Amino acid sequence: MVAGLNLHGPPPAVADGRFAPSPTGGLHLGNLRTALLAWLFARAQGAGYLVRVEDLDRGRVRERFVAEQLADLAALGIDWDGPVVRQSQRTELYEDALATLRAQDLVYECWCTRAEIREAASAPHMEGLPEGAYPGTCRELSARERSVRAVAGRPPALRVRADDARIEFVDRLCGAFSGIVDDMVVRRGDGVFAYNLGVVVDDYQQQIGEIVRGADLLDSTPRQLWLQQRLGLAHPGYAHVPLMLGADGARLAKRHGAVTLADRAALGETPERVRSDLAASVGLAATGERPAPSELVERMRSMIASGVPA
Numbered sequence: 001m002v003a004g005l006n007l008h009g010p011p012p013a014v015a016d017g018r019f020a021p022s023p024t025g026g027l028h029l030g031n032l033r034t035a036l037l038a039w040l041f042a043r044a045q046g047a048g049y050l051v052r053v054e055d056l057d058r059g060r061v062r063e064r065f066v067a068e069q070l071a072d073l074a075a076l077g078i079d080w081d082g083p084v085v086r087q088s089q090r091t092e093l094y095e096d097a098l099a100t101l102r103a104q105d106l107v108y109e110c111w112c113t114r115a116e117i118r119e120a121a122s123a124p125h126m127e128g129l130p131e132g133a134y135p136g137t138c139r140e141l142s143a144r145e146r147s148v149r150a151v152a153g154r155p156p157a158l159r160v161r162a163d164d165a166r167i168e169f170v171d172r173l174c175g176a177f178s179g180i181v182d183d184m185v186v187r188r189g190d191g192v193f194a195y196n197l198g199v200v201v202d203d204y205q206q207q208i209g210e211i212v213r214g215a216d217l218l219d220s221t222p223r224q225l226w227l228q229q230r231l232g233l234a235h236p237g238y239a240h241v242p243l244m245l246g247a248d249g250a251r252l253a254k255r256h257g258a259v260t261l262a263d264r265a266a267l268g269e270t271p272e273r274v275r276s277d278l279a280a281s282v283g284l285a286a287t288g289e290r291p292a293p294s295e296l297v298e299r300m301r302s303m304i305a306s307g308v309p310a
């Protein structure tokens with residue numbers, strides 16, 4: 001199966017952008033640069049910018065990070081429209097989406113442990129699938145095999161039957177991209193709805209027209225496009241921005257030292273300085289220059305008009 005964009009459903013009425021952090025830690029400079037770029041893309045196109053807190057995994061969420069992350073955005077001059085949406089308050093929407101998938105006989109129970117999936121996923125036939133892809137172990141279990149596993153106690157995760165669909169799309173920054181969709185989890189064994197389902201439902205419900213996010217999520221985009229198709233939702237546009245790297249060339253992380261806004265403040269750097277450095281890292285400011293947020297929006301507008309991606 002081959003799918004492009006804009007195949008299903010009407011386009012969103014409003015082409016808004018968004019930033020959707022998980023409050024499981026502080027935002028580092030890479031997260032902040034992604035938030036800034038998403039904001040600049042939206043504002044430069046005259047669109048709204050929404051913030052959504054992805055707090056479904058209550059075991060990992062720390063409430064103090066919600067306020068801290070929002071304060072960091074505000075300190076950088078990033079503003080947003082309307083109330084901040086919390087995924088933890090939207091479970092009914094995800095239940096509805098799950099029911100829609102079930103009605104198409106696309107959902108099955110999976111009892112595999114992580115170790116079992118790792119082992120099976122190293123088999124040669126798994127080549128070409130995304131990292132951590134599910135090998136389909138529980139897809140064709142008989143009723144008897146299912147009941148044996150069910151009485152063993154551990155509640156099953158719910159997966160979708162994707163039949164190794166190949167999905168192609170054009171990313172605004174990364175260009176043509178193609179990936180095979182595995183039988184992803186839509187609800188974990190502990191009842192928590194999976195990232196891919198939540199993000200698809202919320203981006204549609206919030207009428208997000210263009211999703212600007214880190215390139216680490218490029219691989220998961222075919223899964224989300226597949227879910228949009230099966231749920232009958234319009235496809236948004238995608239622009240995956242490059243990840244920030246540490247001095248060692250690895251993806252920026254806490255171990256790289258002073259990587260949060262608070263860390264930088266402790267070194268005497270103002271939020272204006274950090275914002276300008278982030279803008280300079282994508283060619284929107286000269287080194288040492290301190291452009292205001294409104295000036296950055298103007299520069300982004302010119303960059304988009306001239307067809308040069310950030």
Ligand SMILES: [Zn+2]
Nearest residue numbers: 110111112138
């Ligand atoms: Zn399984």
